[in-house]
Amino acid sequence: MxxxxxxxxxxxxxxxxxxxxxxxxxxxxxxxxxxxxxxxxxxxxxxxxxxxxxxxxxxxxxxxxxxxxxxxxxxxxxxxxxxxxxxxxxxxxxxxxxxxxxxxxxxxxxxxxxxxxGAEGAVIVAGTGSVGYSSLNGGLSIGAHGFPFADKGSGAWLGLKALEAALLALDALGPDTALLPALEEELQARGLGLVGAMAGAGQREYGRLAPRVLAVAEAGDAVAVAIVREGVGYLEQIAERFLARGHSHLCLLGGLADHLLPWLGEKTLQCLQPPRGxxxxxxxxxxxxxxxxxxxxxxxxxx
Amino acid sequence: MxxxxxxxxxxxxxxxxxxxxxxxxxxxxxxxxxxxxxxxxxxxxxxxxxxxxxxxxxxxxxxxxxxxxxxxxxxxxxxxxxxxxxxxxxxxxxxxxxxxxxxxxxxxxxxxxxxxxGAEGAVIVAGTGSVGYSSLNGGLSIGAHGFPFADKGSGAWLGLKALEAALLALDALGPDTALLPALEEELQARGLGLVGAMAGAGQREYGRLAPRVLAVAEAGDAVAVAIVREGVGYLEQIAERFLARGHSHLCLLGGLADHLLPWLGEKTLQCLQPPRGxxxxxxxxxxxxxxxxxxxxxxxxxx
The missing domain is CATH 3.30.420.40 (ATPase, nucleotide binding domain)
Structure with missing residues (x-):
């Protein structure tokens, strides 16, 4: 009892x-x-x-x-x-x-x-994967579908996009990008050695590349900036959806949260609040x- | 002896x-x-x-x-x-x-x-993966780096892009597309069941989705058309590179070759020749x- x-x-x-x-x-x-x-x-x-x-x-x-x-x-x-x-x-x-x-x-x-x-609210989590959750009206979860086909704006997604771009640059089929030397340094591999270093890698290994991708974007590399902007744009789409559901604020969580703040638009920044726990x-x-x-x-x- | x-x-x-x-x-x-x-x-x-x-x-x-x-x-x-x-x-x-x-x-x-x-020449292979090879000047290979980070225009790449687009449509974070019902039918899964059906899948499983993606594109679906065009654009970049190296013709090989012909530009079509073996x-x-x-x-x- x-x-x-x-x-x-x-x-x-x-x-x-x-x-x-x-x-x-x-x-x-x-x-x-x-x-x-x-x-x-x-x-x-x-x-x-x-x-x-x-x-x-x-x-x-x-x-x-x-x-x-x-x-x-x-x-x-x-x-x-x-x-x-x-x-x-x-x-x-x-x-x-x-x-x-x-x-x-x-x-x-x-x-x-x-x-x-435990109160009503909304969160967006950007870590190795990405997902949004709003508790209103029975709850709505968006994303978290996994790697390699979803979770835009996540660490693994940033890593995957960066490797794609680096290999295109290496083959001279895409624009030059500082992502190539950055990934070479991160993976201790040169040129096509990147392929061997990441062959068979999973979500977690791709997620580990994210800090480099963000650093290259912060330094102004156009290719990296475009990748980060696309990812952040997706997370902001989720935020807008949640605001439209009636939330006034939301929490941005996960290992990438702090790194993404400089890339968020004013509207999104204004509705962020720190998590209580x-x-x-x-x-x-x-x-x-x-x-x-x-x-x-x-x-x-x-x- | x-x-x-x-x-x-x-x-x-x-x-x-x-x-x-x-x-x-x-x-x-x-x-x-x-x-x-x-x-x-x-x-x-x-x-x-x-x-x-x-x-x-x-x-x-x-x-x-x-x-x-x-x-x-x-x-x-x-x-x-x-x-x-x-x-x-x-x-x-x-x-x-x-x-x-x-x-x-x-x-x-x-x-x-x-x-x-055995003679000099150039080929582009579009199957589960994609790659180009030109024998001139010591040989040049482009692509074939693998899944999920490369091999644009390949079957696996088409499948991955289609699943991405279908999930974005499902979450109403991307445009509606007939790729969603097509993949649901192919994978015998509904909605987010697609995620479970493809969780842990490799290059080969993604490649199996390619015929559906091509069929949806052939029927005029804008999202599928954009995917196929991006993939074909990449293969045509490789073709242009080979022509610039001095080849007058090249062979398009692999399981997707015939399906991609309707999407190729006039210039690429004119330089294609059938393989000798x-x-x-x-x-x-x-x-x-x-x-x-x-x-x-x-x-x-x-x-």
């Missing part, structure tokens, strides 16, 4: 899992702690994702001064990219995880919950919401 | 290996035969490529009415995509192949040798050239 007292003694775990790292946050029963482990993208590598989630949780437990065997008491909420793909979701549901319960949602949902502390805090809130509510079909009981 | 008589009794094998299939052709000692097996792209799957090469060779032997144990007598020339990537080449060189000798080159080289029967014939010629010449560093002796 559910009581307020009982809830107060519950230990919650929030998991923010992504293609680069997994961040865990523990709160409840007067304790707090955070832990960071390796990649946790269940679509890219399910076993690795499960390992990273458990490791980040253990580190967070240690940070909170709690013993490792407390793992089985944790009520976990996890926001993971790819969890909306049916077979990925099924595989995660089959995971014999070490927690008391595990509530799954996607990465954008926890980013939204963290940024608006981070995605791992949103994951924690999601665990609390799911555990407190009569929630069906989302919890995975401990294995 | 080399003699003309000896050469006449040699059995040659030409291998045209690609991401979709592997074609083998046997000639020599008064015999001829062809065989077709599965994918042989050593970068995508080395073991599968070696299997397909051997299987195609065995089928060609049977077609030529020769016993299976003749495999060890064959002097093979193989044109394979990806063979220029150093680690792929090393892996292939380590293969304990069943032939008397195996001479390796890339897919474009055998396409060129086949199309011009197919890539597997070029591979056969390559085997003859390598075996006849004092050739160092390319042959792999039987394992």
């Amino acid at each position: 559910y009581t307020g007292m009982e809830t107060e003694s519950v230990l919650y775990l929030g998991i923010d899992g992504g293609g680069s790292k997994c961040r865990a946050r523990i709160a409840g029963a007067g304790r707090e702690g955070v832990g960071v482990a390796g990649p946790a993208n269940p679509f890219q590598n399910l076993a690795r994702a499960c390992e990273s989630i458990q490791q980040a949780a253990e580190l967070a437990l240690a940070d909170a001064g709690l013993p490792a065997n407390t793992l089985g008491r944790l009520v976990a909420g996890a926001g993971l990219a790819g969890v909306n793909i049916p077979h990925v979701r099924e595989q995660l549901l089959a995971w014999r995880h070490p927690f008391s319960a595990l509530y799954l949602t996607d990465d954008i949902q926890i980013a939204f919950l963290g940024a608006h502390a 981070q995605p791992d805090e949103g994951a924690l809130l999601y665990a609390r919401q799911c555990h407190g509510a009569t929630f069906t079909g989302q919890a995975i009981r401990g294995g | 080399y003699t003309g008589m000896e050469t006449e009794s040699v059995l040659y094998l030409g291998i045209d290996g690609g991401g979709s299939k592997c074609r083998a052709r046997i000639a020599g000692a008064g015999r001829e035969g062809v065989g077709v097996a599965g994918p042989a792209n050593p970068f995508q799957n080395l073991a599968r490529a070696c299997e397909s090469i051997q299987q195609a060779a065995e089928l060609a032997l049977a077609d030529a009415g020769l016993p299976a144990n003749t495999l060890g007598r064959l002097v093979a020339g193989a044109g394979l995509a990806g063979v220029n990537i150093p680690h792929v080449r090393e892996q292939l060189l380590a293969w304990r192949h069943p032939f008397s000798a195996l001479y390796l080159t890339d897919d474009i080289q055998i396409a060129f040798l086949g199309a011009h029967a 197919q890539p597997d014939e070029g591979a056969l010629l390559y085997a003859r050239q390598c075996h006849g010449a004092t050739f160092t560093g390319q042959a792999i002796r039987g394992g």
Whole structure:
């Protein structure tokens, strides 16, 4: 039977899992702690994702001064990219995880919950991938479809476009661009060596090129500027859509957010507000919401 | 010691290996035969490529009415995509192949040798990938850098661009396009189901979308037309470059060649000529050239 007292003694775990790292946050029963482990993208590598989630949780437990065997008491909420793909979701549901319960949602949902502390609002996330979410009228998610066919304005998209442009320049079938020497330096490869360096690379490897692309654009290279402007234009289209839905403000989140600010138009800049919390805090809130509510079909009981 | 008589009794094998299939052709000692097996792209799957090469060779032997144990007598020339990537080449060189000798080159080289029967010339290949090759002045290869960052105008590139456009239309962030229902039908998926259907797909799966993209463009869809025109524009840039190098004619090869003809400009059309032979014939010629010449560093002796 559910009581307020009982809830107060519950230990919650929030998991923010992504293609680069997994961040865990523990709160409840007067304790707090955070832990960071390796990649946790269940679509890219399910076993690795499960390992990273458990490791980040253990580190967070240690940070909170709690013993490792407390793992089985944790009520976990996890926001993971790819969890909306049916077979990925099924595989995660089959995971014999070490927690008391595990509530799954996607990465954008926890980013939204963290940024608006559970209130209505809109967010645009530009990191390795890109996505927008507005909570009004039942919620609307735009983007986050993935690499290489979507997520304009994301780090991976910037990296892909830059490599395309560099190779066209190398073949003298596109304009010269400082992206070519910049990528050669980043990838420690010369000319067509770029192809070998990036053959078989995934979203994450392309995302790692983004800081170089932005730096070349900031230095005024016309090709890089056009790429960044196209990406930012897409994100601003999403922002406009959300404003039209009735939001007065929105949060720009993700690893690229700060780098993109100089490229945003005045109208977009004016409607930005800083997030109230981070995605791992949103994951924690999601665990609390799911555990407190009569929630069906989302919890995975401990294995 | 080399003699003309000896050469006449040699059995040659030409291998045209690609991401979709592997074609083998046997000639020599008064015999001829062809065989077709599965994918042989050593970068995508080395073991599968070696299997397909051997299987195609065995089928060609049977077609030529020769016993299976003749495999060890064959002097093979193989044109394979990806063979220029150093680690792929090393892996292939380590293969304990069943032939008397195996001479390796890339897919474009055998396409060129086949199309011009060993004479000087230029080719543009538009299949799953795209590439141009001109033999003059020591040879110049343009493109064939791979998926998803290059090979404009190829089948995989058309498929990728079409999926991008379909998803933008789905999110109402791009113009409506008949590519959306066409891809839904092709992939037996609805709306965002396209993402799941293509998640993790490679060059070959994207290439399979190309016929639909071309059909939608032929029906006049503005988005599809713009994609095809951009791809064809790139291939025509390569053609212009080759004409400027001194070629009067060139061959347009590959699975997309016939489909692209209606989109080519008058100037390009006028310089096209039909190929004299197919890539597997070029591979056969390559085997003859390598075996006849004092050739160092390319042959792999039987394992």
